[in-house]
Amino acid sequence: MTKAMNQQRTALNGDEAVAYAAKQSDVDVVAAFPITPQTIIVEKFSEYVANGEVQTEFVCTESEHSALAACLAASATGARTFTASASAGLALMHEMLFVASGCRAPIVMAIANRALSAPLNIHGDQSDSMAERDSGWVQIYVENAQEAYDSIIQAFRIAEDVGVSLPVIVGLDGFTLSHTLENVTVLSDDDALKFVGTRQLPNVLTHEGKSVPFKLDPENPMTMGPIALTNYYFEFKRQQEEAMKNALEMIQKVNVEYAELTGRSYGNGLVEPYRLEDAEVAVVCVGSTSGTLKTIVDALRQDGVKAGLLRLRTFRPLPVEALRSALQNVKALAVMDKSMSFGGNGGAVYHEVRHVLYDAEAHPAVVNYIYGLGGRDSSPRELRRVYEDLLRILKSGRVEKQITYLGLRE
Amino acid sequence: MTNVSQEWKFTSKEIAEKPDLFLSGHRACAGCGPATVLRLIMKATRGPTIVTEATGCMEVVSSIYPYTSWALPWLHTAFETAAANASGIEAALKVMRKKGRAKDEHVDIIALAGDGGTYDIGLQALSGAVERGHDFLFVLYDNEGYMNTGIQRSGGTPMGAATTTTPAGKVIPGKVEAKKPIAEIMLAHDMEYVATASAYYWRDLLTKVRKGLEVEGPAFLHVFAPCPRGWRSDPAKTLEYSKLAVESCVFPVWEAVNGKRTLSTPSKLIALAPKKKKPVDEYLEGQGRFRHLFTPQNKHVLDEIQRLTDERWERLLEKCVEP
Numbered sequence: 145m146t147k148a149m150n151q152q153r154t155a156l157n158g159d160e161a162v163a164y165a166a167k168q169s170d171v172d173v174v175a176a177f178p179i180t181p182q183t184i185i186v187e188k189f190s191e192y193v194a195n196g197e198v199q200t201e202f203v204c205t206e207s208e209h210s211a212l213a214a215c216l217a218a219s220a221t222g223a224r225t226f227t228a229s230a231s232a233g234l235a236l237m238h239e240m241l242f243v244a245s246g247c248r249a250p251i252v253m254a255i256a257n258r259a260l261s262a263p264l265n266i267h268g269d270q271s272d273s274m275a276e277r278d279s280g281w282v283q284i285y286v287e288n289a290q291e292a293y294d295s296i297i298q299a300f301r302i303a304e305d306v307g308v309s310l311p312v313i314v315g316l317d318g319f320t321l322s323h324t325l326e327n328v329t330v331l332s333d334d335d336a337l338k339f340v341g342t343r344q345l346p347n348v349l350t351h352e353g354k355s356v357p358f359k360l361d362p363e364n365p366m367t368m369g370p371i372a373l374t375n376y377y378f379e380f381k382r383q384q385e386e387a388m389k390n391a392l393e394m395i396q397k398v399n400v401e402y403a404e405l406t407g408r409s410y411g412n413g414l415v416e417p418y419r420l421e422d423a424e425v426a427v428v429c430v431g432s433t434s435g436t437l438k439t440i441v442d443a444l445r446q447d448g449v450k451a452g453l454l455r456l457r458t459f460r461p462l463p464v465e466a467l468r469s470a471l472q473n474v475k476a477l478a479v480m481d482k483s484m485s486f487g488g489n490g491g492a493v494y495h496e497v498r499h500v501l502y503d504a505e506a507h508p509a510v511v512n513y514i515y516g517l518g519g520r521d522s523s524p525r526e527l528r529r530v531y532e533d534l535l536r537i538l539k540s541g542r543v544e545k546q547i548t549y550l551g552l553r554e
Numbered sequence: 555m556t557n558v559s560q561e562w563k564f565t566s567k568e569i570a571e572k573p574d575l576f577l578s579g580h581r582a583c584a585g586c587g588p589a590t591v592l593r594l595i596m597k598a599t600r601g602p603t604i605v606t607e608a609t610g611c612m613e614v615v616s617s618i619y620p621y622t623s624w625a626l627p628w629l630h631t632a633f634e635t636a637a638a639n640a641s642g643i644e645a646a647l648k649v650m651r652k653k654g655r656a657k658d659e660h661v662d663i664i665a666l667a668g669d670g671g672t673y674d675i676g677l678q679a680l681s682g683a684v685e686r687g688h689d690f691l692f693v694l695y696d697n698e699g700y701m702n703t704g705i706q707r708s709g710g711t712p713m714g715a716a717t718t719t720t721p722a723g724k725v726i727p728g729k730v731e732a733k734k735p736i737a738e739i740m741l742a743h744d745m746e747y748v749a750t751a752s753a754y755y756w757r758d759l760l761t762k763v764r765k766g767l768e769v770e771g772p773a774f775l776h777v778f779a780p781c782p783r784g785w786r787s788d789p790a791k792t793l794e795y796s797k798l799a800v801e802s803c804v805f806p807v808w809e810a811v812n813g814k815r816t817l818s819t820p821s822k823l824i825a826l827a828p829k830k831k832k833p834v835d836e837y838l839e840g841q842g843r844f845r846h847l848f849t850p851q852n853k854h855v856l857d858e859i860q861r862l863t864d865e866r867w868e869r870l871l872e873k874c875v876e877p
Binding site for chain 2: 172173175199200201203204205206207209210211213214215216217218219220221222223225239240243247342343360361362363364365366367368369370371372373376
């Protein structure tokens with residue numbers, strides 16, 4: 145039995161689910177610039193504003209760079225802030241991503257993951273946010289529209305936790321999730337707002353030794369976003385790493401609390417294992433393709449194959465322990481990357497999962513599959529081939545191909 | 555209701571008695587024009603105020619952690635973001651006041667940027683914020699170059715000036731292009747208040763700051779602020795150059811209220827008595843950045859600067875309503 149009795153089932157696409165969650169989270173300021181496939185989020189939110197359904201200042205900026213700057217400044221003033229972007233828009237924000245995390249501004253941003261130019265491409269892959277993995281933002285990737293909704297609500301709790309105070313990206317695969325209608329169960333406005341709560345501000349000491357909320361306030365003047373040189377910069381950066389550690393705990397805590405309220409949870413919030421307990425062959429996947437992989441795992445299990453899946457939900461902070469303990473007994477492992485790290489010998493997720501397993505007692509063979517770039521469809525048949533490759537590795541004990549490009553002409 | 559037509563009478567006594575909000579102890583160079591301008595601007599504030607500042611000289615010298623020169627809430631995020639920051643602060647205050655999470659009082663917002671953060675990298679954000687109509691005063695302190703990074707050209711660098719990216723070479727005599735008419739561009743946004751001011755005329759400057767703050771919506775103030783380091787000029791003559799720039803009509807001072815433009819007194823006096831207009835040479839010759847122009851082979855550049863200055867001055871007079 146869940147606490148929220150009056151949840152409602154409604155048909156929403158991923159973008160709409162995100163906008164609806166932001167609406168229910170009583171966001172103070174939304175500053176955004178439209179970009180495919182995120183546009184529906186901004187359009188939907190504009191409707192809420194135009195119809196007086198939200199008490200939100202919507203700043204429709206002239207660029208994504210200004211959108212994030214405005215969010216950051218609003219957040220520094222004490223407001224709950226939300227934005228959304230994708231692809232080139234996120235790339236344009238690149239500079240401000242670091243400034244936002246460095247200023248410890250708990251902005252929540254939905255990314256409708258999309259390919260980066262050139263060639264220009266509007267379709268889904270994860271090149272955009274994977275390229276920002278070192279920007280100091282928490283990164284959560286969702287599997288479906290339901291999780292997109294749930295994760296936005298959770299993201300405010302995580303970001304605004306005083307021990308975290310970091311911005312959070314919630315990534316949903318462009319078009320596959322952003323534009324696809326699904327059944328989404330939503331909380332009542334009251335329950336959602338009660339869960340999110342009001343914006344918390346850490347207290348800091350003024351030069352007079354007075355404890356005041358960390359925000360721009362004429363009554364307690366504070367210098368924010370200063371220059372810190374060789375003598376202090378490093379300490380600022382180290383504190384961000386500590387905040388990431390706190391985020392690791394907070395994501396799990398919020399996942400549990402949310403499950404109590406709604407009956408819905410996503411693994412431990414960091415990773416979601418699927419039929420992994422005794423798996424000999426397994427795949428690590430980020431995002432919506434995990435849904436297809438789950439059906440393949442089911443089919444393989446019916447054939448007696450010990451197959452499993454680990455969906456990596458939280459990519460930043462990287463759940464090192466959770467990944468290691470979930471994967472160390474696997475014999476052959478494939479890591480799926482929906483982005484490339486050119487010249488880097490495999491994709492970002494592959495690098496990191498392999499890195500995590502280095503300290504495991506037993507190493508599975510780990511191979512990399514680059515897939516779905518520019519929105520290229522990955523069919524169940526192709527994805528099943530990944531498991532077949534792993535079974536061959538299991539049988540021969542030999543890895544013949546470290547990196548495979550799935551569904552590519554070459 | 556705005557009170558831009560009201561004339562504010564700032565007296566030196568009043569200014570001297572008002573506590574500084576831009577405090578001493580910052581790391582600006584001796585004779586820094588912008589530091590003087592900032593101190594004066596803060597004397598014209600009228601109540602609760604939040605300042606946001608672009609990356610640049612004044613940001614760097616005033617906020618070296620763990621020290622600060624700001625006795626006001628102050629935010630810096632990046633080079634090109636002063637106006638976008640102002641948008642966010644204004645939006646946040648507006649909605650938080652409605653929700654009872656901010657004190658129910660008006661807060662003035664001042665966005666500060668140098669010429670780099672205004673003419674060049676910050677122009678898009680500025681134009682966007684003004685178009686959206688946020689209530690803030692944008693102050694450009696114009697020292698005519700990227701001085702903080704070692705004196706490189708900006709869109710605000712005047713013709714003929716030697717900078718490290720427009721050096722006075724054997725073939726090219728300093729910056730070839732004219733100074734971008736930034737205040738004209740801002741005026742074309744149909745803003746309620748646009749003005750230019752120069753450090754020397756402090757009362758005029760303070761009055762314009764206050765008028766800009768009174769406007770309910772965006773206001774733009776362009777302040778001329780010499781940089782002895784970048785201009786290779788005598789630090790003791792900063793204010794003198796800021797006066798000469800006006801007297802030579804290199805930098806006329808004016809204000810436009812709802813598009814109606816009038817010359818401010820220092821420039822109006824020249825318009826009324828054209829003989830008082832000084833030749834540009836008098837303004838240029840003491841500055842090291844123009845030294846190479848005072849040679850026979852570069853005389854044509856000096857002539858061109860004079861011609862351009864005259865042309866822009868004449869055009870300005872045509873655009874002004876009668877005093």
